[in-house]
Amino acid sequence: MISKDLKRGHLHAILNDGVFIGAVVVSDTQSTKYAGLPWLDQKGRTAVIHRLAVHPDSQGRGIGKQLLLHAEGG
Numbered sequence: 001m002i003s004k005d006l007k008r009g010h011l012h013a014i015l016n017d018g019v020f021i022g023a024v025v026v027s028d029t030q031s032t033k034y035a036g037l038p039w040l041d042q043k044g045r046t047a048v049i050h051r052l053a054v055h056p057d058s059q060g061r062g063i064g065k066q067l068l069l070h071a072e073g074g
Contacts, residue, residue: 010027022053023053024071027047049071
C-alpha cells in the first residue's frame with residue numbers, strides 16, 4: 001500500500017539524516033461513507049488524510065503537527 005502511495009505521489013515524508021521519521025498520505029480519494037456529509041466548501045477539491053505515522057523515537061517533537069500542516073497546504 002505504501003509503495004502505491006509513493007508511486008502516485010501521495011506520500012509525503014520527513015527525513016532525518018536519510019531516515020524516515022514521519023509520513024502522511026494525502027489524496028483526493030474519498031470514501032463513499034463521506035459522500036452525504038454537508039461540506040461547507042462545495043467548490044474546493046477534496047483532500048483526505050489516509051495515513052499519518054511518526055517513528056516512536058521522534059514522537060513528542062511536533063513531527064505529526066508539521067505533517068498535518070503540510071497536508072493542509074500551510
